[in-house]
Amino acid sequence: xxxxxxxxHGGEPRTYPYDALxxxxxxxxxxxxxxxxxxxxxxxxxxxxxxxxxxxxxxxRLVEEKLAALERTEDAVAFAxxxxxxxxxxxxxxxxxxxxxxxxDCYRRTRQFVTTFLDxxxxxxxxxxxxxxxxxxAAIRPETRLVIAEAPTNPYQTIPDLEQVAEICREKKxxxxxxxxxxxxxxxxxxxxxxxxxxxxxxxxxxGHNDVLGGVVAGKAGLVSLVRDLRSVFGACLDPxxxxxxxxxxxxxxxxxxQQNASAQAIAERLEQHxxxxxxxxxxxPSHPNHETAKRLMSGFGGVVxxxxxxxxxxxxxxxxxxxxxxxxxxxxxxESLIEQPALMSYFELSDEEREAIGIRNNLVRYAVGxxxxxxxxxxxxxxxxxxx
Numbered sequence: 136x137x138x139x140x141x142x143x144h145g146g147e148p149r150t151y152p153y154d155a156l157x158x159x160x161x162x163x164x165x166x167x168x169x170x171x172x173x174x175x176x177x178x179x180x181x182x183x184x185x186x187x188x189x190x191x192x193x194x195x196r197l198v199e200e201k202l203a204a205l206e207r208t209e210d211a212v213a214f215a216x217x218x219x220x221x222x223x224x225x226x227x228x229x230x231x232x233x234x235x236x237x238x239x240d241c242y243r244r245t246r247q248f249v250t251t252f253l254d255x256x257x258x259x260x261x262x263x264x265x266x267x268x269x270x271x272x273a274a275i276r277p278e279t280r281l282v283i284a285e286a287p288t289n290p291y292q293t294i295p296d297l298e299q300v301a302e303i304c305r306e307k308k309x310x311x312x313x314x315x316x317x318x319x320x321x322x323x324x325x326x327x328x329x330x331x332x333x334x335x336x337x338x339x340x341x342x343g344h345n346d347v348l349g350g351v352v353a354g355k356a357g358l359v360s361l362v363r364d365l366r367s368v369f370g371a372c373l374d375p376x377x378x379x380x381x382x383x384x385x386x387x388x389x390x391x392x393x394q395q396n397a398s399a400q401a402i403a404e405r406l407e408q409h410x411x412x413x414x415x416x417x418x419x420x421p422s423h424p425n426h427e428t429a430k431r432l433m434s435g436f437g438g439v440v441x442x443x444x445x446x447x448x449x450x451x452x453x454x455x456x457x458x459x460x461x462x463x464x465x466x467x468x469x470x471e472s473l474i475e476q477p478a479l480m481s482y483f484e485l486s487d488e489e490r491e492a493i494g495i496r497n498n499l500v501r502y503a504v505g506x507x508x509x510x511x512x513x514x515x516x517x518x519x520x521x522x523x524x
Contacts, residue, residue, distance in 0.1 A: 146197065162376065192372075194379055195213050198385070201382065205385075205388075210354070211352060212363040215377075216338065218244055221242075221334050224334060225253070236279060236282045236283070275309060280309060291441060292418050294432065295425075296428050297330055312331065312333075326354065333352070341468075396438065398507075402504065403419060412442050418433070419436035438504040439501060440501075443496060454519050473505070476501075
């Protein structure tokens with residue numbers, strides 16, 4: 136089936152209780168047993184059902200099964216947030232003495248967790264340059280257990296050659312984890328290229344309406360089972376109502392992403408020609424350093440456009456404030472367009488020099504495209520550039 140059809144019907148039963156067309160919200164903390172015989176049958180594995188809310192929920196399970204269908208994986212497990220999903224997965228796959236490799240442009244909170252938190256427990260890490268597959272090959276040690284990547288990354292949308300990453304790691308018996316939040320399973324399914332674990336912040340495109348937090352991990356059943364077991368210990372389980380919102384959001388995922396792909400491509404092409412834009416990063420443009428890799432791996436290039444304005448910090452802020460359609464906010468992937476200056480939104484506590492050292496310039500803008508009319512979005516951003524030059 137196509138991704139459009141799977142987004143609507145994937146992982147769902149043909150019927151629901153009381154003949155409802157829409158999946159019900161199973162709002163319960165625990166589950167009762169009819170008698171002791173059923174309890175024993177459950178623990179002996181002869182009865183498939185839920186026991187306690189921290190271990191599972193039918194509403195949550197629907198999200199997991201739909202994501203597994205979209206990512207073409209054996210199983211999936213949902214969490215209360217994207218970071219809960221990422222950190223739990225990492226902890227499920229490493230132990231004291233392990234070594235983790237992380238591409239240096241992965242999400243900063245993931246980097247923080249790997250390089251500072253894991254170090255307390257005797258887990259070492261190596262950061263390698265963005266998309267540098269040869270650096271990955273050189274960094275693998277006998278004790279390396281996990282390689283973490285994102286595709287595309289935030290904010291420069293770097294895309295490593297994940298086929299090569301998977302091949303190298305498979306030869307060395309190292310597990311691979313890819314955060315595919317920016318891509319969505321509509322544009323890219325990393326497991327089809329040999330990646331072991333795929334992670335999403337469901338807060339973004341999957342939920343799609345900026346009204347819910349969540350995370351999902353998809354992969355082979357054995358690996359997902361390890362992660363699920365850890366979720367039962369840590370308790371970072373997805374709320375049933377949040378699961379319902381994500382499940383409902385996924386049904387329109389393909390339609391929304393199709394529009395966001397098209398609008399982002401058109402905006403990127405227009406901005407690349409504007410005299411007040413110094414540089415632009417969008418995988419759909421031939422000028423992007425990983426454009427050829429993106430074309431080979433992805434069916435669409437996503438809804439985020441990153442660019443530098445010909446201005447200083449204050450001048451860039453004036454441009455952002457002059458945009459009338461996008462709201463100033465973190466996050467991405469929702470129906471509303473969002474805009475931000477990473478120097479202020481994500482790295483406000485750093486000095487100019489410190490931001491420059493990690494590649495975040497004061498004139499950098501990240502535009503997360505929504506589902507508004509493409510021509511309206513272009514006219515708005517061009518007018519903002521023209522009026523603040």
